[in-house]
Amino acid sequence: MLEERNSDQTTSVRDSEAFFAPLRGHLRLLDEFLVAQVNEFEPAVRDLVRYTFAHRGKRLRPALLFYAGWTDGLPSADLVRAAAVVELVHLATLIHDDILDEAALRHNSLTVAAKYGQHPAVLLGDALFAQALKLASEFSTTEVCRLVSVATRQVCSGEICQTFDRDNASLSLEQYFRIIRLKTAELFEVSCRLGAGLISPDAGYIDACALYGRHLGVAYQIFDDISDFSGDEASIGKTLGTDLASGKFTLPTLLYLRRLAPAEATTLAAALVKREITPVRLAALMTDAGVPAECFTVFYAEVDKAEAAIAAYSATPAVGRLLELSGYVRERISGLNFT
Amino acid sequence: MLEERNSDQTTSVRDSEAFFAPLRGHLRLLDEFLVAQVNEFEPAVRDLVRYTFAHRGKRLRPALLFYAGWTDGLPSADLVRAAAVVELVHLATLIHDDILDEAALRHNSLTVAAKYGQHPAVLLGDALFAQALKLASEFSTTEVCRLVSVATRQVCSGEICQTFDRDNASLSLEQYFRIIRLKTAELFEVSCRLGAGLISPDAGYIDACALYGRHLGVAYQIFDDISDFSGDEASIGKTLGTDLASGKFTLPTLLYLRRLAPAEATTLAAALVKREITPVRLAALMTDAGVPAECFTVFYAEVDKAEAAIAAYSATPAVGRLLELSGYVRERISGLNFT
Numbered sequence: 256m257l258e259e260r261n262s263d264q265t266t267s268v269r270d271s272e273a274f275f276a277p278l279r280g281h282l283r284l285l286d287e288f289l290v291a292q293v294n295e296f297e298p299a300v301r302d303l304v305r306y307t308f309a310h311r312g313k314r315l316r317p318a319l320l321f322y323a324g325w326t327d328g329l330p331s332a333d334l335v336r337a338a339a340v341v342e343l344v345h346l347a348t349l350i351h352d353d354i355l356d357e358a359a360l361r362h363n364s365l366t367v368a369a370k371y372g373q374h375p376a377v378l379l380g381d382a383l384f385a386q387a388l389k390l391a392s393e394f395s396t397t398e399v400c401r402l403v404s405v406a407t408r409q410v411c412s413g414e415i416c417q418t419f420d421r422d423n424a425s426l427s428l429e430q431y432f433r434i435i436r437l438k439t440a441e442l443f444e445v446s447c448r449l450g451a452g453l454i455s456p457d458a459g460y461i462d463a464c465a466l467y468g469r470h471l472g473v474a475y476q477i478f479d480d481i482s483d484f485s486g487d488e489a490s491i492g493k494t495l496g497t498d499l500a501s502g503k504f505t506l507p508t509l510l511y512l513r514r515l516a517p518a519e520a521t522t523l524a525a526a527l528v529k530r531e532i533t534p535v536r537l538a539a540l541m542t543d544a545g546v547p548a549e550c551f552t553v554f555y556a557e558v559d560k561a562e563a564a565i566a567a568y569s570a571t572p573a574v575g576r577l578l579e580l581s582g583y584v585r586e587r588i589s590g591l592n593f594t
Numbered sequence: 595m596l597e598e599r600n601s602d603q604t605t606s607v608r609d610s611e612a613f614f615a616p617l618r619g620h621l622r623l624l625d626e627f628l629v630a631q632v633n634e635f636e637p638a639v640r641d642l643v644r645y646t647f648a649h650r651g652k653r654l655r656p657a658l659l660f661y662a663g664w665t666d667g668l669p670s671a672d673l674v675r676a677a678a679v680v681e682l683v684h685l686a687t688l689i690h691d692d693i694l695d696e697a698a699l700r701h702n703s704l705t706v707a708a709k710y711g712q713h714p715a716v717l718l719g720d721a722l723f724a725q726a727l728k729l730a731s732e733f734s735t736t737e738v739c740r741l742v743s744v745a746t747r748q749v750c751s752g753e754i755c756q757t758f759d760r761d762n763a764s765l766s767l768e769q770y771f772r773i774i775r776l777k778t779a780e781l782f783e784v785s786c787r788l789g790a791g792l793i794s795p796d797a798g799y800i801d802a803c804a805l806y807g808r809h810l811g812v813a814y815q816i817f818d819d820i821s822d823f824s825g826d827e828a829s830i831g832k833t834l835g836t837d838l839a840s841g842k843f844t845l846p847t848l849l850y851l852r853r854l855a856p857a858e859a860t861t862l863a864a865a866l867v868k869r870e871i872t873p874v875r876l877a878a879l880m881t882d883a884g885v886p887a888e889c890f891t892v893f894y895a896e897v898d899k900a901e902a903a904i905a906a907y908s909a910t911p912a913v914g915r916l917l918e919l920s921g922y923v924r925e926r927i928s929g930l931n932f933t
Contacts, residue, residue, distance in 0.1 A: 296747070299758055303754070347720075351716050354716065355712075374694045377716060378751075379750070379754065380720070381750040382746075382750035384720065384724075385743045385747035386743070389744050391743075392737075392743060394736065397731040397733065400730065400736060404725070404731060407720070408724035411721035411724060412638070415636070415642070415714050415718065419714070437636065
């Protein structure tokens with residue numbers, strides 16, 4: 256589950272509109288498809304579903320799916336349905352995420368939990384997830400159900416691991432990467448696999464796209480974790496350090512702790528657990544120590560791996576689109592004020 | 595989502611062991627199958643999954659599925675897998691239910707939320723539901739995924755409706771029946787449909803079993819709602835009036851309100867919303883007014899409808915088993931101290 260609250264409010268170098276322009280028709284079809292789902296729910300639930308659809312984010316997972324499944328013209332009905340499946344799973348996880356984080360706002364609107372209450376929010380997340388699987392069952396084979404249910408189980412498992420590792424300053428980098436691969440990269444991967452599989456029977460192409468999705472997902476979560484330390488609260492108007500406030504030790508902090516002498520690291524970890532250090536102060540310490548550059552290196556290495564995974568297929572229009580998308584993610588990180 | 599906390603602790607006329615004896619081998623296979631699922635989850639999550647499986651209830655939905663799919667000898671692998679699917683969905687909904695109700699105990703053990711925290715409990719429910727759908731995707735067609743995902747969406751929708759209708763004393767009987775059909779009878783119905791469909795291609799038989807399941811589910815929820823008013827707290831050791839305490843207006847209360855003059859009903863409703871009337875006091879008032887007998891009439895009418903639905907197939911061993919099961923549900927209600 257991606258922490259989009261911050262990253263969505265980060266000023267990027269170029270307007271994201273330009274990047275998503277080729278998808279305008281695709282996303283319109285997706286939105287129409289989602290709106291048509293509202294009436295599948297009980298009357299008393301429809302307002303909540305409508306509200307969720309009306310306050311959505313960038314639809315990155317559908318974008319990945321549409322690009323991995325890119326063909327000339329508008330997407331097939333199967334592609335639109337598959338895009339709806341991954342978006343519904345994502346929306347369901349965001350709703351539950353906001354309950355756990357006690358977040359009141361997402362995309363500058365009230366979260367479902369804040370607007371309708373925690374109980375309906377838990378149940379609405381469940382119902383949206385169920386509807387995602389109902390749509391997955393409308394394909395001719397059980398493949399979509401299998402891929403989506405496994406990915407969802409892994410996303411939740413990653414979130415559980417992260418919950419248990421709150422305030423665990425001895426979290427290893429391996430554990431950190433494991434968590435973000437589960438909580439974010441699994442759904443990126445399955446989005447690419449579904450898109451690719453719906454336009455091609457070539458297992459090599461499908462696996463390449465899936466691997467691209469996995470690495471891009473890891474990169475995107477790293478971007479998101481970095482953005483929690485970047486920028487100037489007053490001018491950008493976003494809250495910094497939400498991870499720090501909830502005891503989540505992410506890449507910047509973990510890399511900084513590794514640069515300190517053991518005794519210093521222990522002292523810092525204890526202060527972090529006690530919330531005695533502000534995110535602005537920690538960001539300043541990290542900047543002095545050169546942590547931002549190290550974070551960017553790790554981030555770019557993941558984007559490189561993503562792009563390398565599909566390099567053999569770079570002549571296809573779909574892979575051309577995927578390379579544009581990873582280029583967009585690359586550009587966004589350079590807009591962060593964290594150096 | 596069935597409120598099993600109370601009903602499980604109600605003394606029944608006969609030991610439930612006797613009723614479930616024919617299923618002993620089936621339920622052992624189910625338990626072994628579930629335990630084998632533990633390793634499908636991430637290592638950090640396995641203890642929670644194991645705990646959930648170790649503190650389960652009566653496995654009524656698997657029992658329905660096994661009886662509707664009854665054949666000589668032990669059940670097929672498909673029947674066991676389908677039973678695991680409905681049980682996992684049920685367990686997931688119970689975990690979320692206990693969070694919403696802030697329940698600390700279920701089946702005399704700590705709830706997942708009380709033992710591991712609310713955050714892991716929300717996510718574990720999600721992961722169990724995802725695993726249910728992953729198992730559903732292992733059938734040769736998408737039918738099981740479709741049936742289970744739709745039923746789950748409806749269960750959640752019913753719960754959302756009930757949440758919105760808390761403290762709504764003008765809830766109609768129609769609305770009450772609609773809610774319990776969604777929140778409880780949907781999963782009973784799909785359990786019967788799956789069991790029947792796995793042993794028979796006869797659409798008439800499958801639909802008959804499904805209809806049996808639906809009516810039995812409504813009857814069972816009525817039983818559960820009545821049991822919230824029945825018995826003597828001190829001697830039975832259960833908490834009465836949990837529905838009343840959370841503002842849920844169930845069959846006994848709704849029938850009682852209908853017997854009162856409008857002004858009296860308004861006064862009582864206001865007192866109930868303010869929690870000014872104890873469940874013991876309300877139960878006494880209802881007894882004086884003859885409400886218990888009316889509740890039992892409604893309950894028996896649903897069991898009758900369930901049995902009528904499968905009467906045409908009463909010569910088959912499966913339907914013989916289903917009739918035993920509804921007989922068991924009939925007997926349990928006569929053990930309630932609410933007359």
